[in-house]
Amino acid sequence: MTGERHRFKVGAFGCIVVNDGTFAYPHPAKNVFINFFVNAPEERLRQVLGRHNLDPDRWEQYVSPYPALVVDTGQRRVLVDTGAGGLAPTTGKLIPNLRAEGIAPEDIDTVVLTHGHPDHIGGNIDSEGRPAFPNARYVMWKDEWDFWTSEPSLEGLKVDEHGKEILIKVARNNLLPIQDQLDLIDRETEIVPGIRAVAAPGHTPGHMAIAVASGSENLLHISDTVLHPVHLEEPDWYSAVAYAPEEVVTTRRRILNRAAAEKSLVLASHFPFPGLGHVVKAGEAWRWQPIELTG
Ligand SMILES: [Zn+2]
Numbered sequence: 001m002t003g004e005r006h007r008f009k010v011g012a013f014g015c016i017v018v019n020d021g022t023f024a025y026p027h028p029a030k031n032v033f034i035n036f037f038v039n040a041p042e043e044r045l046r047q048v049l050g051r052h053n054l055d056p057d058r059w060e061q062y063v064s065p066y067p068a069l070v071v072d073t074g075q076r077r078v079l080v081d082t083g084a085g086g087l088a089p090t091t092g093k094l095i096p097n098l099r100a101e102g103i104a105p106e107d108i109d110t111v112v113l114t115h116g117h118p119d120h121i122g123g124n125i126d127s128e129g130r131p132a133f134p135n136a137r138y139v140m141w142k143d144e145w146d147f148w149t150s151e152p153s154l155e156g157l158k159v160d161e162h163g164k165e166i167l168i169k170v171a172r173n174n175l176l177p178i179q180d181q182l183d184l185i186d187r188e189t190e191i192v193p194g195i196r197a198v199a200a201p202g203h204t205p206g207h208m209a210i211a212v213a214s215g216s217e218n219l220l221h222i223s224d225t226v227l228h229p230v231h232l233e234e235p236d237w238y239s240a241v242a243y244a245p246e247e248v249v250t251t252r253r254r255i256l257n258r259a260a261a262e263k264s265l266v267l268a269s270h271f272p273f274p275g276l277g278h279v280v281k282a283g284e285a286w287r288w289q290p291i292e293l294t295g
Contacts, residue, residue: 004097006274006293010265011214013073013194016101017267017274020066020083020123021091036062036228037237038158039245048230062228065273066119068094069221070103071212076192077103078110079133080210080221081269082123087170094123095132108133110192113140114223115207116148117241118170120269125177139191141199142184144206148175158240200225200255202247209255211264220264225255227270229288232256232279256286265291 006017025035037045049056069080084091095105111133113121126132148171154164190196191210198209203224210221226232227239235252238245259266259279268275268288277290 003273004093005101006276007101008265008276009217010071010212010219011217013071013212013214015072015212015219016070017067017276018070018094018097018101019273020068020085020094020097020119021088022063022065023084023088023090023119025062025064035158035240037230037234038240038242040234040237044234048234052230064119064270065275066091067267067269067273067275068123069210069267070098070101070108071195073192073194073214076110077108078112078192078195079108079136080112081114081120081223082111082132082174084119085122085125085174087118087122091119091122105133106135108136111136111138112191112195112197112210113138113144114210114221114269115204116140116144116171116175117204117224118167118174120223121174122170124174129173129177131178131181136181137183138178138181139183139185139197141197141201141206141208142186143201144204144208145175145182145184147205148172154243156243156245198255200251202242202244202249202251204243207251218262218264219267220255220259220262221267222255222259223269225252226268229271232286232288233282235285260286 004019008015046056066083068083071078083094086092123132152168185197188197188199194214196211198211200207200209209223209225212219236249238248242248256279260281266277266279277288279286280289
């Protein structure tokens, strides 16, 4: 299901998952899941998708939400990721959705960017190319910033040249204008009290997760550590946009283990909105247990 905004609490912190819109991933060849699970053996892929009532021969699109997360700690108002901005006609709803929650862009004092992909940084700037969150410091992992603002090699990605050009162009357009408000981190540091950076490289060179803790409760925002619930069951299957596939898998196993052990509430960016649930250990792998939505 697709929603726009979802409020919840982590201890004393008020949180909102705010959707920037959705994007339908078209099928590259015969089905979109080839992109999500590029190294999956075909027979096994059929079995697993079948268990999820997905038909690899008929499934043509995967409609993903592009969520941002607002965390109001009482002292600080933090936004994690900025959506896709003008990437598609169906995206760019972050600011109106924030305003609908009574939040103006000026109210955000920290913007954390989990990584430099277009659907996570596309709303960094406004229509005039200025930082969309004028009073915020933008926080990013240093390796990630360095990668996208130098001459990034996307050779390993199973993406066509046009796709690679878009990745690089959107990153440059949305990163260079924020450099005067930038705060780069290179370790698992506390970003603001109660919110910590967690290294999660692989999907991109400096992809990070975010740990939010208040009182006895915690939330682990795992961003693109997994892209589809099937990645919990088949953690070795990686996507066409994986920058470093082996690292994707090791990072994924570490983060999923942590989420299951800590019984964290988990936010996975591209799972059905609002993308909140729990990671449950299942044999050698895991399974996804989405929260139940009421009302
Ligand atoms: Zn993404």
